[in-house]
Amino acid sequence: ALAFLARPRAARIPLKGRHVFITGGSSGIGLAMATAAAREGARVSILARNLARLQEARAAIQRDSGRDDVGVHAADVRDADAVARALREAGAVDVLVCNHGVFVPQELERQDVEEIKWMVDINLMGTFHLIKAALPAMRARTSETRLPGSIAIMSSQAGQVGIYGYTAYSASKFALRGLGEALQHEVITDNIHVSLIFPPDTETPGLEEEHKRRPELTNIIAGSSGGMKANDVAKKALDGIKSGKFIVPCNFEGAMLAVATAGLSPQSSPLMAFIEVIGAGLMRFAALCFQWNWFSTIENYYAKNKKRE
Numbered sequence: 001a002l003a004f005l006a007r008p009r010a011a012r013i014p015l016k017g018r019h020v021f022i023t024g025g026s027s028g029i030g031l032a033m034a035t036a037a038a039r040e041g042a043r044v045s046i047l048a049r050n051l052a053r054l055q056e057a058r059a060a061i062q063r064d065s066g067r068d069d070v071g072v073h074a075a076d077v078r079d080a081d082a083v084a085r086a087l088r089e090a091g092a093v094d095v096l097v098c099n100h101g102v103f104v105p106q107e108l109e110r111q112d113v114e115e116i117k118w119m120v121d122i123n124l125m126g127t128f129h130l131i132k133a134a135l136p137a138m139r140a141r142t143s144e145t146r147l148p149g150s151i152a153i154m155s156s157q158a159g160q161v162g163i164y165g166y167t168a169y170s171a172s173k174f175a176l177r178g179l180g181e182a183l184q185h186e187v188i189t190d191n192i193h194v195s196l197i198f199p200p201d202t203e204t205p206g207l208e209e210e211h212k213r214r215p216e217l218t219n220i221i222a223g224s225s226g227g228m229k230a231n232d233v234a235k236k237a238l239d240g241i242k243s244g245k246f247i248v249p250c251n252f253e254g255a256m257l258a259v260a261t262a263g264l265s266p267q268s269s270p271l272m273a274f275i276e277v278i279g280a281g282l283m284r285f286a287a288l289c290f291q292w293n294w295f296s297t298i299e300n301y302y303a304k305n306k307k308r309e
């Protein structure tokens with residue numbers, strides 16, 4: 001019965017010979033994805049703000065993959081016109097990876113409204129700008145080539161569960177899931193598959209910056225999920241995109257989180273649908289155990305540090 005029910009139907013989305021457009025492709029996870037996609041024979045375009053870092057990234061991708069057709073586009077995703085211009089220059093996209101993102105964890109009371117708006121504008125509004133700019137040509141392309149396309153959106157495990165220190169960041173990343181679920185309904189008849197990627201802490205230049213300000217409790221709780229290397233996250237992400245998966249977890253805790261938060265998300269895999277149906281109660285129990293542990297940690301921390309300075 002689940003094999004009949006699982007929708008949308010599974011797809012194979014090839015990368016070889018196709019145009020893959022990756023935002024935040026000059027650093028960390030985005031750069032690792034760009035390199036791996038180029039190695040698989042894709043024409044890759046990368047977008048970020050800093051042109052010097054983009055050019056360095058292009059040289060690194062070329063060295064690694066031997067491809068000399070990497071496109072670079074300097075634009076801020078908050079600027080809808082600049083994003084539209086970049087997509088016109090780059091030409092029709094087969095696989096759009098909205099990976100750009102910023103993260104500064106801080107207790108809500110200590111975080112300025114400006115910093116909250118900055119995170120939401122880049123992580124959420126920037127993704128809207130990209131998808132709106134890319135979609136018309138993507139749609140034309142899938143009907144012309146008869147090959148499925150993909151829109152991949154980089155969320156985070158902090159987009160599946162809210163944890164201490166991530167009010168603004170989690171809000172911006174949870175929002176991407178609502179965007180992705182609704183968008184999948186709208187683009188399925190254009191043969192476009194949406195993938196949401198949920199990495200744990202990943203060793204990148206961005207995480208190094210984050211650690212300078214991350215509250216200790218955030219460190220402890222985020223440590224509940226093992227860290228990963230950017231190359232390993234990139235591989236999981238690309239494998240998920242190529243098989244048209246809607247939810248793409250990256251490690252074991254991520255797979256548990258995916259089952260625990262399956263909700264009303266689309267599911268193409270009858271096997272995963274089966275695990276979700278059978279695992280629902282068990283994973284809810286596991287989730288309660290994690291929450292018990294996190295609340296104990298927070299209460300003990302505050303008890304030890306008397307009152308917050």
Ligand SMILES: NC(=O)C1=CN([C@@H]2O[C@H](COP(=O)(O)OP(=O)(O)OC[C@H]3O[C@@H](n4cnc5c(N)ncnc54)[C@H](OP(=O)(O)O)[C@@H]3O)[C@@H](O)[C@H]2O)C=CC1
Nearest residue numbers: 024026027028029048049050077100101156201202204206
């Ligand atoms: N590292 C981690 O622990 C995790 C990261 N993630 C998510 O993965 C994604 C990538 O993270 P990571 O590789 O660590 O990030 P990095 O900080 O290493 O790289 C971020 C990339 O995004 C670009 N970028 C940032 N702001 C903008 C903007 N306004 N317009 C255009 N490009 C922008 C940066 O280039 P430039 O500054 O030049 O614009 C850079 O290329 C993010 O969405 C993040 O939230 C999810 C889970 C864990």
Ligand SMILES: CCCCCCCCCCCCCCCC(=O)[C@@H](N)CO
Nearest residue numbers: 103156157158201222224256260286287
């Ligand atoms: C029922 C099963 C439960 C499984 C428990 C899993 C534990 C979840 C921990 C959440 C970690 C959030 C890391 C965010 C990383 C990130 O996005 C940043 N580095 C950027 O700020």
